[in-house]
Amino acid sequence: MLGNLLGVGRFLIKNGREIIVDPEKGINEDVLRPCILGSAMVVLLQQRGxxxxxxxxxxxxxxxxxxxxxxxxxxxxxxxxxxxxxxxxxxxxxxxxxxxxxxxxxxxxxxxxxxxxxxxxxxxxxxxxxxxxxxxxxxxxxxxxxxxxxxxxxxxxxxxxxxxxxxxxxxxxxxxxxxxxxxxxxxxxxxxxxxxxxxxxxxxxxxxxxxxxxxxxxxxxxxxxxxxxxxxxxxxxxx
The missing domain is CATH 3.40.50 (Rossmann fold)
Incomplete structure (x- = not known):
């Protein structure tokens, strides 16, 4: 699944095993981290059933x-x-x-x-x-x-x-x-x-x-x- 979080970056979650992140230039890692551990991880877990x-x-x-x-x-x-x-x-x-x-x-x-x-x-x-x-x-x-x-x-x-x-x-x-x-x-x-x-x-x-x-x-x-x-x-x- 490919998704986009405005002002944060694009996320590709594949087969419940991989999260690929294309962050916005200059994004603060403290802003990016909760998005990976939150929304992106949720999709990965859903893909695992x-x-x-x-x-x-x-x-x-x-x-x-x-x-x-x-x-x-x-x-x-x-x-x-x-x-x-x-x-x-x-x-x-x-x-x-x-x-x-x-x-x-x-x-x-x-x-x-x-x-x-x-x-x-x-x-x-x-x-x-x-x-x-x-x-x-x-x-x-x-x-x-x-x-x-x-x-x-x-x-x-x-x-x-x-x-x-x-x-x-x-x-x-x-x-x-x-x-x-x-x-x-x-x-x-x-x-x-x-x-x-x-x-x-x-x-x-x-x-x-x-x-x-x-x-x-x-x-x-x-x-x-x-x-x-x-x-x-x-x-x-x-x-």
């Missing part, structure tokens, strides 16, 4: 727990809150799922996590160890030297993030869950070929039929993150 969702994922008792949401919904912040309590991070922002095996496996991503400065401060991170993601964003990058999981784990549960007046977890109907999975598919616009679309929809339907999917409403109050983590862990004990 993985279902790729916009999600961060942590490991709790040897099972993968995923948080899906749009940019700014708190995926990385919640994953980091679990990390601060000793849980491993499996993916950040890009979650690839192997639906061809039983149980479904979440593939580990890169050992770093992106946070806004206020989130990093609320979580107790030393601002001195964080580096800017790139000049066009205020997000910081925390490169993990521990607590990052480097092997696949079975997917147990998915939470769809939403803002609310209180912290509340509710199960989603299969129809709503399917819509949310499609909505939070990474680089969904690249699935233009009819066969790819059919495979993708089949993967989402299979996931809905086999993995519990919940809506997680939360107050966007950083001081309540420990309580939110506690609520999620209590919910996980219900099954």
């Amino acid at each position: 993985f279902l790729v969702l916009h999600a961060s994922c942590v490991v709790v008792e040897d099972e993968a727990i995923a948080f899906l949401g749009y940019s700014g919904s708190g995926k990385s912040t919640i994953a980091s809150a679990f990390h601060r309590e000793g849980y491993g991070i499996l993916t950040e922002d890009v979650m690839a799922i192997d639906t061809k095996v039983d149980p479904y496996l979440v593939i580990p991503s890169f050992p770093s996590i992106k946070l806004r400065a206020d989130s990093a401060e609320a979580l107790g991170y030393d601002q001195g160890i964080l580096s800017p993601l790139h000049p066009l964003t205020q997000k910081k990058v925390h490169h993990l030297d521990h607590g990052f999981v480097n092997k696949s784990y079975p997917l147990k549960r998915i939470y769809i993030l939403a803002q609310g007046d209180r912290n509340e977890i509710t199960p989603l109907s299969p129809k709503t869950a399917f819509i949310e999975l499609v909505r939070h598919t990474r680089a969904v616009h690249t699935l233009k070929h009819q066969e790819l679309e059919q495979v993708h929809f089949q993967q989402c339907a299979t996931l809905v039929n086999n993995i519990p999917i919940f809506k997680l409403e939360r107050k966007f109050v950083l001081s309540e993150l420990p309580g939110l983590v506690k609520s999620i862990k209590e919910d996980l004990k219900q099954t």
Whole structure:
């Protein structure tokens, strides 16, 4: 697949094995890097047959727990809150799922996590160890030297993030869950070929039929993150 990112460069992704980049002249490497590890890597993973969702994922008792949401919904912040309590991070922002095996496996991503400065401060991170993601964003990058999981784990549960007046977890109907999975598919616009679309929809339907999917409403109050983590862990004990 050949694609173009305006102001960044052209990308050719071949057979799920190779990414060829023709960067714009003078492009900052800090701007280019997230594009390679983000959009280009997503297409490569899709070419390999993985279902790729916009999600961060942590490991709790040897099972993968995923948080899906749009940019700014708190995926990385919640994953980091679990990390601060000793849980491993499996993916950040890009979650690839192997639906061809039983149980479904979440593939580990890169050992770093992106946070806004206020989130990093609320979580107790030393601002001195964080580096800017790139000049066009205020997000910081925390490169993990521990607590990052480097092997696949079975997917147990998915939470769809939403803002609310209180912290509340509710199960989603299969129809709503399917819509949310499609909505939070990474680089969904690249699935233009009819066969790819059919495979993708089949993967989402299979996931809905086999993995519990919940809506997680939360107050966007950083001081309540420990309580939110506690609520999620209590919910996980219900099954």
